[in-house]
Amino acid sequence: MSNEQKPAATAESTLADIVSHAKEYGFVFPSSEIYDGLAAVYDYGPNGVELKNNLKQLWWKAMTQLNQNVVGIDAAIFMHPLTWKASGHVDGFSDPMIDNLDSKKRYRADVLLEDKAAEYEKNGEIARAETLLAEMGRLLTAEDLAGVKQLILDEQIICPVSKTGNWTDVRQFNLMFSTQVGAVADDSSKIYLRPETAQGIFVNFLNVQKSARQKVPFGIAQIGKAFRNEIVARQFIFRMREFEQMEMQFFVRPGTEGEWYQTWKETRRRWHEALGLPADKLRFHDHDKLAHYAKAAVDIEYEFPFGFKEIEGIHSRSDFDLTQHQNLSRKKQQYFDNDINPETGKPYGNYVPYVVETSVGADRLFLATLCQAYQEETITEGEGEKQQTKTRKLLRLHPAVAPIKAAIFPLVKKDGLPDKANEIYNSLRHDFRLVVEEKDSIGTRYTRQDLIGTPFCIAVDHQTLEDNTVTVRHRDSREQTRMPISELRSYIGEAVSLSRIFEKL
Numbered sequence: 001m002s003n004e005q006k007p008a009a010t011a012e013s014t015l016a017d018i019v020s021h022a023k024e025y026g027f028v029f030p031s032s033e034i035y036d037g038l039a040a041v042y043d044y045g046p047n048g049v050e051l052k053n054n055l056k057q058l059w060w061k062a063m064t065q066l067n068q069n070v071v072g073i074d075a076a077i078f079m080h081p082l083t084w085k086a087s088g089h090v091d092g093f094s095d096p097m098i099d100n101l102d103s104k105k106r107y108r109a110d111v112l113l114e115d116k117a118a119e120y121e122k123n124g125e126i127a128r129a130e131t132l133l134a135e136m137g138r139l140l141t142a143e144d145l146a147g148v149k150q151l152i153l154d155e156q157i158i159c160p161v162s163k164t165g166n167w168t169d170v171r172q173f174n175l176m177f178s179t180q181v182g183a184v185a186d187d188s189s190k191i192y193l194r195p196e197t198a199q200g201i202f203v204n205f206l207n208v209q210k211s212a213r214q215k216v217p218f219g220i221a222q223i224g225k226a227f228r229n230e231i232v233a234r235q236f237i238f239r240m241r242e243f244e245q246m247e248m249q250f251f252v253r254p255g256t257e258g259e260w261y262q263t264w265k266e267t268r269r270r271w272h273e274a275l276g277l278p279a280d281k282l283r284f285h286d287h288d289k290l291a292h293y294a295k296a297a298v299d300i301e302y303e304f305p306f307g308f309k310e311i312e313g314i315h316s317r318s319d320f321d322l323t324q325h326q327n328l329s330r331k332k333q334q335y336f337d338n339d340i341n342p343e344t345g346k347p348y349g350n351y352v353p354y355v356v357e358t359s360v361g362a363d364r365l366f367l368a369t370l371c372q373a374y375q376e377e378t379i380t381e382g383e384g385e386k387q388q389t390k391t392r393k394l395l396r397l398h399p400a401v402a403p404i405k406a407a408i409f410p411l412v413k414k415d416g417l418p419d420k421a422n423e424i425y426n427s428l429r430h431d432f433r434l435v436v437e438e439k440d441s442i443g444t445r446y447t448r449q450d451l452i453g454t455p456f457c458i459a460v461d462h463q464t465l466e467d468n469t470v471t472v473r474h475r476d477s478r479e480q481t482r483m484p485i486s487e488l489r490s491y492i493g494e495a496v497s498l499s500r501i502f503e504k505l
């Protein structure tokens, strides 16, 4: 391959490209595909599970390793049913839905309006978009469902399938899945699959505070599955019925929540940028509809191929959740703060802490990472008459989250080169996830690794047998560097280290 490379031209990729790439290269499969799948449920394949685990580990360490005052838990999915009464999910965890009478398709009323606003925004009608969203927020806050329907009619929104505006009334639809615990199925045995991980944190607030000897302000982090019977399953793993959340509840002294909200808002945005989501593809979006107890709420949105959409929510939730649990459980959820209040000269004393929450979906983050990494570029290879231009697909994943860190290629399947390749593999496998590939031409092997985002390929040739050096080929630049085998560990280690991300936080 020539080292003279023309600058790469990137092509706009669509969600369909991402979905087929994810399936073909072992990242994401439709669930139970042999039975034609199950709507809005997906399985992660061999490369997908590695990428997802790496993203989760990055989040976990950024929370619990970089902050002495953030500790983790792993709460059960099933919780006492009163949990969901206290949190408001039994009575209020619903989305406004609307059906089109001609196509029989069901939609989320707020999503129809948001899509309309996005259309205005795309056409440069920013003020019109903002007015529409504000009006929607007002109607939803007032729970004026007839008003929401009227707004849909006024905006002349039609069903994309039937192309008509023949709509039913707007109704609320509870998103929680329920099941029965024990052998007898009656109302008393009804339990829910948690629709968010946060409540497992709230009900353990005092257990954690005491056992981990934490002082307010401190946080509790958790990664786990959540379940929502989403009305409309669309956009691949963006909206699933079974998904994974990474949530952190940060408990603070009342009155300090504003500062902490700002701090976490900025910290979380920096985290996404450090991972490789570019600043111009991220934005903050303040909530149009604020829950009655909420002080502030903002979404971090990423520009997916289908537009800017939420990947993470940051919420200032007051003492709502802990107070609700205190009321229903009749167990005090108070903290005694013995720091001295300069205004009174006495300890702050007992209070129910306020909470600032950061909540990011592991699957949405995965999708954003994949969309960002997936690129098609035009490259020129060879020299003189042999020069040719072709398209290359690759995943420009941050090396720290790539499923495989390096692939080792013996140039030929003889002369002891495979043995040498395996020797290198064995000397590095404790540190990195590696593969040895012998099959096909070296160019084909490079291509295969580019497609799954492997940052380095190590070629073992006849010179290696003489002087213990190898050629390291870089995924993004396709440049090749000759180096001693003894330097591989520190060279790869430096590139794939999480510290390179943490330094930017």
Ligand code: ATP
Binding pocket: 196, 228, 230, 237, 238, 239, 240, 241, 243, 244, 245, 310, 311, 312, 313, 359, 360, 361, 362, 363, 364, 365
């Ligand atoms: P949306 O408005 O898109 O339904 P939400 O505001 O209800 O999302 P939250 O309750 O704030 O979402 O949940 C926090 C995070 O969990 C979201 O930012 C998202 O990343 C993730 N999440 C929520 N619902 C889903 C889902 N159905 N599939 C995948 N991820 C989800």
